Amino acid sequence: MKNIKMKIEYDGGRYLGWQRLSNSDKTIQGKIENILTNMTGTKVEIIGSGRTDSGTHAKGQIANFKTDSTMAFTDMLDYLNRYLPQDIVVKKLEEVPERFHARYNAVGKTYSYRIWNNTIPSAFERNYSYQYPDKLDIDKMNEACEKLIGTHDFIGFSSLKKSKKSTVRTIDEIKIQREGNIIRFTFTGNGFLHKMVRIIMGTLLDIGAGVMESEYIDTIFKSGVRSQAGETVPAQGLFLEEVYYTK
Template sequence: MRNIKLTIEYDGKRYLGWQRLGDSDNTIQGKIENILTQMTGEKIEMIGSGRTDAGAHARGQVANFKTNTTMDAAKMIAFLNRYLPQDIVVKKVEEVPERFHARYNASSKQYSYYVWNDVIPSAFERYYSFHYPQELDLAKMNEACRKLVGKHDFLGFSSLKKTKKSTVRTINELSIQKEGSLLHFTFVGNGFLYNMVRIIMGTVLEIGAGEMKLEAIEEIFEHKIRQNAGETVPSQGLFLDEVYYE
């Protein structure tokens, strides 16, 4: 049996997220699995590197699936991109070793979050950024980002309920680039908890707007209370850029 790795790009605004749902076929995973099942004549179930929320996007989501088909990679990618909706694109098809697992073998991930920081909203960026009209202090936000980098227990920056699994993660990079009214935040880390990027973003924005003090970050790490962190920002500004494997 062959193990096939897909690298996938999608615009998530029409979908209920990555993960297949039993009561709806309007998910990224569901759409791709349906086409893979048609292509191979087998019931295909993919393993994704992780879930993305409803409305979030990806430039480099990774998934793998097992199949007995003899179709080569070039024919697979042509078939998939012919029959998938235009807002889901398979960028690469590779045959990988049998033990490769898109989720368990991932060593780190890169996400982007975009904020449109202007009193006037953007007609073009509205599906791909969060409109935040308040004036922001970039120096304070950069300081907040520095405090968040490193190995910490991020439970207070997640929507997780009680869990027996470790909530310690390492953020290797959290940076901000300003391109006119568009702020581009880049996150690189060894793993991210449920809603972690969106809650960190809400916290950093509230610090930048003067609605929260920088010291709140240490308090959230110490007390691990979700309510002490910022709002969960909307999903449309979030992109999964790349999944890294050793």
């Protein structure tokens, strides 16, 4: 039996997230599994590197599935992209060792978040960025990012109420880049809690707009209380860029 690794790109705007749901066919996982099952003639389940929320996009989601199919990978790729909706694209297929697991073997991820920083909305950017009209101080946000980088308990920047699992994560790098009206934030780390990037973004925007000082990051870490952090920004500005694995 082959273990096949997939690289997937999708516009999550009209889907209820990655994870398959029993009461809806509007999930990324569900759509891909249905096509794979039709293609191979046997039920196929795929394992994703992690769940993306409703409305979140991906340029480099990774998943794997196992199959006895003898179909050539080029034919599989053609079949998938012919029958999948146009807003879900399988970019690459490759055979990997039997023990490869897209979620458990992941050692890091990069997410990006896009802000449309203008008082006038954009007809073209509305589905792929969050309009934030207030002036933002990039230097202050960079100061706050320095406090976020490193290994911390990020429970205060998560939607999790309580967790038996560790909420300690390491952020290796945060970049902020302005290109005209777009400000792009890029986060790379060993893993991210539920809604962690979107809550960090809400906090950074408060700091950039002068609502909150960068020192308040320390207070949120110390208290671990979600309500002390900024709002959860909308999902449409969030992209899963890349998932990393050891060689």
